[in-house]
Amino acid sequence: MDIIRSVTEMRKRVVSAQAAGQTISFVPTMGFLHQGHLSLLEEGRRRGDLLVLSIFINPTQFGPGEDLDDYPRDLEQDSQLAQQAGVDIIFVPEAKAMYPPGYATYVDVEGISETLCGTSRPGHFRGVCTIVSKLFNIIQPQVAIFGNKDFQQLAVIKRMTLDMNLPVEILGLPIFREADGLAMSSRNVYLSPDQRRQALVLSQSLATAKELVAAGELDCATIIVQLKKYIDQQPDVRIDYVQICHQLTLEDQNRVDADSVLLLAVFIGKTRLIDNSFLVIKND
Ligand code: PAF
Numbered sequence: 001m002d003i004i005r006s007v008t009e010m011r012k013r014v015v016s017a018q019a020a021g022q023t024i025s026f027v028p029t030m031g032f033l034h035q036g037h038l039s040l041l042e043e044g045r046r047r048g049d050l051l052v053l054s055i056f057i058n059p060t061q062f063g064p065g066e067d068l069d070d071y072p073r074d075l076e077q078d079s080q081l082a083q084q085a086g087v088d089i090i091f092v093p094e095a096k097a098m099y100p101p102g103y104a105t106y107v108d109v110e111g112i113s114e115t116l117c118g119t120s121r122p123g124h125f126r127g128v129c130t131i132v133s134k135l136f137n138i139i140q141p142q143v144a145i146f147g148n149k150d151f152q153q154l155a156v157i158k159r160m161t162l163d164m165n166l167p168v169e170i171l172g173l174p175i176f177r178e179a180d181g182l183a184m185s186s187r188n189v190y191l192s193p194d195q196r197r198q199a200l201v202l203s204q205s206l207a208t209a210k211e212l213v214a215a216g217e218l219d220c221a222t223i224i225v226q227l228k229k230y231i232d233q234q235p236d237v238r239i240d241y242v243q244i245c246h247q248l249t250l251e252d253q254n255r256v257d258a259d260s261v262l263l264l265a266v267f268i269g270k271t272r273l274i275d276n277s278f279l280v281i282k283n284d
Contacts, residue, residue, distance in 0.1 A: 001083045003090045007098075007138055010091050013050075014140050022049035026141035026168075028132060031055035032072040032186040033081045036176035040145045041085035043173055047143045053082050054091040054135055056098065060106075061127030067270075072189050091139065098134060106130045109160050112250045116152050116263055117274065120240050128153055129160050136161075136168055143169045147176070149183050151263060151276040155250060175275070177203065183275045190271040198234040199268050202275040205231060205242070209262050213279045218256040220244040231266060240265035240272065244279065256280065 004010045017024055025048025027040045044051045055078060062068035075092065082090050106126050113125035136144065146154050154172045161170050176184045181203030182196070191199055205227045212223050224242050231239055245252055247259045256279050263276045
């Protein structure tokens with residue numbers, strides 16, 4: 001496994017892989033890898049001859065006062081995990097290589113970027129789309145793999161890929177959860193033991209909503225009111241949003257149907273966590 005820091009070197013490796021007829025699979029991350037990332041790498045290993053993992057804490061997707069400086073980092077541990085997962089190349093560019101002086105070009109996806117996390121984190125998806133399209137240009141993968149935990153991110157990236165005719169398949173994989181239901185996230189490390197316990201409101205709210213739907217409650221407003229009441233009982237939890245949206249457009253829905261996704265974002269102390277689930281259990 002190679003660790004490549006330079007864009008020029010990464011491009012050379014891409015050109016020689018292409019010349020050798022190899023397919024490239026790509027898992028973009030900000031590092032501090034957990035089991036969820038490893039599941040993406042496992043699929044990446046199956047899907048390409050050359051598996052590239054990028055680790056880049058992308059400054060343009062963090063707003064003022066967010067956790068850019070504190071974001072957890074451990075390249076040594078990430079390298080060991082990546083090696084075990086069969087990664088061929090870890091691409092770890094420096095911020096000044098990705099955004100050199102004079103940098104002025106950004107990718108903005110309208111509409112679906114503006115709701116949910118886009119409302120509470122203005123500019124976030126502009127940063128995500130900019131870095132992801134730059135990484136796609138450098139790495140030129142046939143397939144790129146993301147986690148479904150960032151449901152809106154995945155929808156926005158799919159939209160961007162379609163709109164910009166990018167020749168890459170975007171794959172979303174199921175959320176990886178701890179044994180007690182908490183969705184895996186690099187940010188879980190910020191939680192104190194008590195906050196970690198309170199964080200279970202996320203997965204518990206998803207379960208409650210699914211139970212309500214299974215019992216015949218299809219009115220979105222009613223479900224949301226009940227969930228908010230439940231979440232508000234946790235002393236350190238502040239709701240950012242609780243919304244039921246159409247899976248493709250991310251527009252709010254009035255009644256639950258097979259396309260309904262419940263999306264949650266809460267602050268637990270200073271830590272912002274998200275989670276989501278479809279609401280109708282599919283039998284197929
Ligand atoms: O999901 C993430 O880790 C990041 O948003 C991504 C896709 C790597 C872009 O920086």
